[in-house]
Amino acid sequence: MSKVDRKLSVINGGRLIDGNGGAVTRNPTIVVEGKRIKAIGVAGRIKVPRGAEVIDARKCTLMPGMFDCHAHLAAYNAATFNNYRVAIFEVTPQLESFYVLFHAHMLFEMGFTTIRDLGRVTPRGQFTAEFCAVRDAINAGIVPGPRLIVCGRAIITNSHLDLVLPRAALRQPDMVADGPWELRRQTREQLRTGADFIKTSVSGGGGTADEEPDVRNMTQEELDAIVDEAHAFHKPVAAHCFTTQSHRMCVKAGVDTIEHIVFTDDETIAMIKDTGIPVIPTLSHRTDHAIEVRRRIGTPQNVLTKMKKIQPYTFESFKKFHQAGVKLAMGTDIGLDPEMGNNAAELEIYVKLGMTPMEAIQTATKNAAEALGLGKDLGTLEPGKLADVIAVEGDPSRDIRMLQERDNFKMVMKEGSIFVDKISNEKKYVMHPEPGSWKIIDNL
Helix, strand or coil: CCHHHHCEEEEEEEEECCCCCCCCEECEEEEEECCEEEEEEECCCCCCCCCCEEEEEEEEEEEECEEEEEECCCCCCCCCCCCHHHHHHHCCHHHHHHHHHHHHHHHHHCCEEEEEECCCEECCEECHHHHHHHHHHHHCCCCCCCEEEEEEEECCCCCHHHHCCCCCCCCCCCCCCCCHHHHHHHHHHHHHHCCCEEEEECECCCCCCCCCCCCECCCHHHHHHHHHHHHHCCCCEEEECCCHHHHHHHHHHCCCEEECCCCCCHHHHHHHHHHCCCEECCCHHHCHHHHHHHHHCCCCHHHHHHHHHHHHHHHHHHHHHHHHCCCECCCCCECCCCCCCCCCHHHHHHHHCCCCHHHHHHHCCHHHHHHCCCCCCCCCCCCCCECCEEEEECCCCCCHHHHHCHHHEEEEEECCEEEEECCCCCCECCCCCCCCCCCCCCCC
């Protein structure tokens, strides 16, 4: 065993939110050995190993590293482009890979230690190989970053995932597939490229110009084929859904997560609850603020109108899902809007719509880890689990908005290693500490 594996750290905090939803613990101590949590207790009642590095975070709340279960790190965020529609044609896949890392660093600094990305298509094809390269570089320790879970896409012609590109943009021959056997082949190709899971779309969407959200995107036979093929390789499937019809198709096919909350009814909610399929709400993308950001970066007016039209359905449906006890895991759909790094604003929306702050925190910790099949190692702070620990100034269980302020994050630890340190004398950052110092690329 190497010295790194044997490294001992002791974190003394002011409060502990362990992710299990219970009361906040005062004066906690967490003992970390190598990559995992060895012990958790109250200061003075837990043995501190000799020679351990002691981290004084007594002004902070200790929490599990957060998850965003639905992000788009390869999108051209408003932080660096005035007009994303121009960027679609001007940015090479090679440069786009740096966008992925840039945006991942933004989230990492804000306490997100795990990000499931829902993919990207460009006029040059799917972006899976490039995304896998960023993931692998982080895993190899070449660059720092959060844990990335990368998707490959099974896309039918004229579906939501096809129409994310402008209608006039060139498509690569292998970007779309139709019929069960073509979709099986495309799923296999994406998994061979290195995807961790498959994403598909079962209904239309609200953020593109040339479609309506209530259209059907594929047949049941096609969806069944995608799910069956991915599951044959022990890989999960995430499904973009806006309608009751698409939700019911997903229940029948046995998808692993349902993405988005828009239109619903009581019977469909009951079906989803009975199956236990987790739902990823993605409400940040539906706010007035997000719509205004989209307006500023060149989104067509008909898209803005569509986004505003579905907004009330989204928020009302979220309340129904929550009240019915459906498993909810935090995801933002963050990409072009609102701002990369401010993903925790999603949690404030949940609280405004009826969740307690602690329930909202669980959607980004325990619920999220379980939704992605990682609950054995992540999502809560418990002995034996991986030491993804963040230290936040203040108490998010009282004010969820504290998770939106970058300055509040005093430490970010992933698997026992500290990547953000604003506590000790030797400060450590993942990225430059002055957001906004970068140039707007198309500000010519």
